Amino acid sequence: MIQSRLYGKLSGSEEILLPVKPLYLAITLFIALMLNLLPLTDWLLALRPDFVALVLFYWGIHQPRKIGFLPAWLLGLAMDVADGSLFGQHALAYSVMMFAAIALHRRVSMFGMRHQILHVAPILFMTQLIVLGVHHAAGDQVPGWWFFLSSVTGAMLWPATDLVLKIPLRQRHDPDDA
Amino acid sequence: MQSSPPPFFKRGPSLFARLAFFSVLSLFLLYADARFHYTEAMRKVIGVVLYPLQQLADAPGQAASRIGNFFVSQSYLQRENDRLTHENFLQAGQLQAQQATIAENRHLRQLLEMKERAEQTSTVAEILYVGRDPFSRKVVIDKGSSQGIEEGAAVVDDTGLIGQVTRALPWTAEIALISDREQVVPVQVVRNGLRAAVFGVGYDGALDLRFMPVNTDVENGDLLVTSGIDGVYPAGLPVALVSNIERNAAYPFAKITCTPAAGLNRHRQVLVMSRLAPLPEYPVAPESKKDKLKKAKKGK
Numbered sequence: 311m312i313q314s315r316l317y318g319k320l321s322g323s324e325e326i327l328l329p330v331k332p333l334y335l336a337i338t339l340f341i342a343l344m345l346n347l348l349p350l351t352d353w354l355l356a357l358r359p360d361f362v363a364l365v366l367f368y369w370g371i372h373q374p375r376k377i378g379f380l381p382a383w384l385l386g387l388a389m390d391v392a393d394g395s396l397f398g399q400h401a402l403a404y405s406v407m408m409f410a411a412i413a414l415h416r417r418v419s420m421f422g423m424r425h426q427i428l429h430v431a432p433i434l435f436m437t438q439l440i441v442l443g444v445h446h447a448a449g450d451q452v453p454g455w456w457f458f459l460s461s462v463t464g465a466m467l468w469p470a471t472d473l474v475l476k477i478p479l480r481q482r483h484d485p486d487d488a
Numbered sequence: 489m490q491s492s493p494p495p496f497f498k499r500g501p502s503l504f505a506r507l508a509f510f511s512v513l514s515l516f517l518l519y520a521d522a523r524f525h526y527t528e529a530m531r532k533v534i535g536v537v538l539y540p541l542q543q544l545a546d547a548p549g550q551a552a553s554r555i556g557n558f559f560v561s562q563s564y565l566q567r568e569n570d571r572l573t574h575e576n577f578l579q580a581g582q583l584q585a586q587q588a589t590i591a592e593n594r595h596l597r598q599l600l601e602m603k604e605r606a607e608q609t610s611t612v613a614e615i616l617y618v619g620r621d622p623f624s625r626k627v628v629i630d631k632g633s634s635q636g637i638e639e640g641a642a643v644v645d646d647t648g649l650i651g652q653v654t655r656a657l658p659w660t661a662e663i664a665l666i667s668d669r670e671q672v673v674p675v676q677v678v679r680n681g682l683r684a685a686v687f688g689v690g691y692d693g694a695l696d697l698r699f700m701p702v703n704t705d706v707e708n709g710d711l712l713v714t715s716g717i718d719g720v721y722p723a724g725l726p727v728a729l730v731s732n733i734e735r736n737a738a739y740p741f742a743k744i745t746c747t748p749a750a751g752l753n754r755h756r757q758v759l760v761m762s763r764l765a766p767l768p769e770y771p772v773a774p775e776s777k778k779d780k781l782k783k784a785k786k787g788k
Contacts (some may be wrong), residue, residue, distance in 0.1 A: 333621075342542060344544060344545050346620075347538075347545035348543055348545050348549075349545065349546050349549055349617030350617075350620075351617065351618050351619070351753075355618070355620060357623070375509075377506070378506070379510045380505050380510075381511050382510075383513070383514070386514070387517075387530075387534060388534060388537075389540060391531050391534040391535050391538055392538055392542070392620070393619065393620050393621040393654065394619055394624075394662045395621045395623070396518055396521050396522055396577055396626075397517050397518065397520075397527040397530070397531060398513075398514040398515070398516075398517030398518040398521065398527075399514075399518060401510070401513075401517065402510075402511060402514035402515065402518070402742055405507060405511055405514060406507070406511065409503060409506075409507040411714070412503055413503060426679060427697035444518060445543035445623050448522055450623040450669075451623075451669070451690065453622040453690075454622075455621055467698065469701075474673040478611070480680075482505055
């Protein structure tokens, strides 16, 4: 039964998308960075998912040959400057996340949306754990359980990310119609 | 799904090698930043690149508040105008009295042959955003080193001290609020001149007055102002009001909690004071006889 389900996933629901251009990757990452830079406060800030991590992870899963460690690392440095935190902690976290994404890309794309979330959540959690670990090593205290809320909301937003990022890649008209 | 070539095609270094390279690079940067602060130049470059993006991300909020401002009612403006005129009138009176006091103070200081206090200039800056790092209490303002903001400068609002500039990038600057866990402000109790230090606890709305003996002369409602003896904060800025004192003889120190005098999370505009003139060097302890003897022995 499992086999038939997997087979269905691979052949039936997997649509054929247009090839991804590097410019499109850059634009989506830029928009994610802008969303991360939004001047939010308090609860909105605690709930805000790390959009950069989410989009980087998405492309790491779906286009592992077109995205590498360098964009992840550079965006991590940008987040460190924007946060005023120790230089390199987001860079480290995003690099490890990109490794997880590229190593798992075949496995994750086999699963349906609900099971993909179960992959995304622990990896976003691990990314935050690395940031937390660096802070801890530098002598800061853990801010509280709500610190990890953003990886929960990030995982919740995974289906939406998938939908939105695919929109420009849909084929305009069905080639079978012509 | 993208079709990947079989692994026997050359695809550059392996995944592990790339992970190791970037991790080591990050760890190196972390170490260089935490221990030696070598990365400030790089941070400045990235800060300059990020600045237009930050402005862009801030734009929707700004536009919304501008549109909101446009639809403010006439009566509200009238009321605010009345209030400001009244305040301005009161402050003009106080200022005139203060001019006389300043002149008198300068004269007395000259008579006593004390050093003159340097005049302070200040810059109005707007808060761009509250720090996103949940580990520290920071805000970022829209003025930086190119507008004359210096690291270490004190930042105030209309009611008291807010914090200190901890990092000046070319067009923005980071301010550590006094509620930040790593901020310590030397203060004086206005009522009796007692010197103490106020520590941030990591969240807004409370500060700690630490290391005061149980029988110390501090009362509820005492105003704490900066003492100015650290050479960072100018003297006399209101910092906090004592709100709660627990004297338990079992502990060596009293537990004194204060509320900040300034609205740490209320304002959009803040005032950045200029740096104070550097204090004279800390006097070097005169050499004791023992040291002299040691030196003499070494000389031999």
